[in-house]
Amino acid sequence: xxxxxxxxxxxxxxxxxxxxxxxxxxxxxxxxxxxxxxxxxxxxxxxxxxxxxxxxxxxxxxxxxxxxxxxxxxxxxxxxxxxxxxxxxxxxxxxxxxxxxxxxxxxxxxxxxxxxxxxxxxxxxxxxxxxxxxxxxxxxxxxxxxxxxxxxxxxxxxxxxxxxxxxxxxxxxxxxxxxxxxxxxxxxxxxxxxxxxxxxxxxxxxxxxxxxxxxxxxxxxxxxxxxxxxxxxxxxxxxxx
Ligand code: OAD
Numbered sequence: 001x002x003x004x005x006x007x008x009x010x011x012x013x014x015x016x017x018x019x020x021x022x023x024x025x026x027x028x029x030x031x032x033x034x035x036x037x038x039x040x041x042x043x044x045x046x047x048x049x050x051x052x053x054x055x056x057x058x059x060x061x062x063x064x065x066x067x068x069x070x071x072x073x074x075x076x077x078x079x080x081x082x083x084x085x086x087x088x089x090x091x092x093x094x095x096x097x098x099x100x101x102x103x104x105x106x107x108x109x110x111x112x113x114x115x116x117x118x119x120x121x122x123x124x125x126x127x128x129x130x131x132x133x134x135x136x137x138x139x140x141x142x143x144x145x146x147x148x149x150x151x152x153x154x155x156x157x158x159x160x161x162x163x164x165x166x167x168x169x170x171x172x173x174x175x176x177x178x179x180x181x182x183x184x185x186x187x188x189x190x191x192x193x194x195x196x197x198x199x200x201x202x203x204x205x206x207x208x209x210x211x212x213x214x215x216x217x218x219x220x221x222x223x224x225x226x227x228x229x230x231x232x233x234x235x236x237x238x239x240x241x
Pocket of ligand 1: 092200
């Protein structure tokens with residue numbers, strides 16, 4: 001391990017739960033009786049675009065009423081103060097990491113505040129509703145859809161994520177059930193390359209046994225404690241100037 005260990009953090013819906021955004025698989029995880037797996041697919045979009053667009057319109061609109069919680073803020077602090085490499089990979093499509101101030105991050109499952117043209121592939125920042133048939137500002141096709149990675153589609157920036165996992169000394173998973181691949185497999189990739197692994201979650205995730213250490217509890221309480229400890233250990237090992 002170097003003086004400044006490389007860290008990869010994976011976050012999921014659990015980190016935003018205390019901001020008031022419902023998780024996918026917990027209580028309230030159904031939307032008008034639909035499972036997320038039934039709404040977030042290319043087939044559902046083709047069969048009932050009104051339903052799928054409405055699902056994401058409501059989620060986009062709900063962002064106005066939520067704020068980052070102490071877990072997002074702690075990761076933003078880590079981003080600002082950590083001298084080593086850091087990559088925060090979020091499965092979340094909300095913008096709470098950015099609003100807390102994180103910059104070394106990416107959205108592997110897309111973003112609510114972005115729209116994607118199914119015809120030309122251009123992505124555009126998007127606010128407000130996105131009705132089916134909306135024309136692409138770039139190519140003019142009536143093909144704008146939510147910029148969300150549906151089940152069966154390839155998550156974004158996988159090469160960058162794989163590179164970061166191969167280089168990391170510590171992999172930390174926060175607030176994710178470990179039910180959806182490829183994110184659920186990142187712990188094994190990180191371990192394969194020799195990283196230490198830590199899970200922070202309300203309850204043991206499906207892949208809990210794969211982590212060297214698991215801390216169970218609320219992200220808003222456990223993440224600030226973990227960040228403080230990581231930054232403190234760095235202060236102890238840094239040469240005095
Ligand atoms: P899930 O809803 O599957 O899991 C959320 C996890 O967070 C659960 O294990 C909860 O126990 C935990 N949790 C809840 N509240 C918490 C809290 N306050 N502190 C810590 N942990 C808490 O959400 P994800 O794992 O993110 O994909 O789901 C993965 C993907 O499935 C999503 O990105 C989404 C969905 O289909 C797409 O939309 C493409």
